[in-house]
Amino acid sequence: MKEIIKTSKAPEAIGAYSQAAMEEKQYCVNIR
Structure with missing residues (x-):
């Protein structure tokens, strides 16, 4: 995903x- 930011600023x-x-962070926290 970081490559996308580099190619398109x-x-x-x-x-x-x-x-x-x-x-994604929220989703991981909710699983726990």
Whole structure:
């Protein structure tokens, strides 16, 4: 996923990645 940010430095791409990462963290916490 980090490669995507390097290839496209568009704010939309970075924002989408950040949101996905936050949701993934929340998901992992909810499982525990």
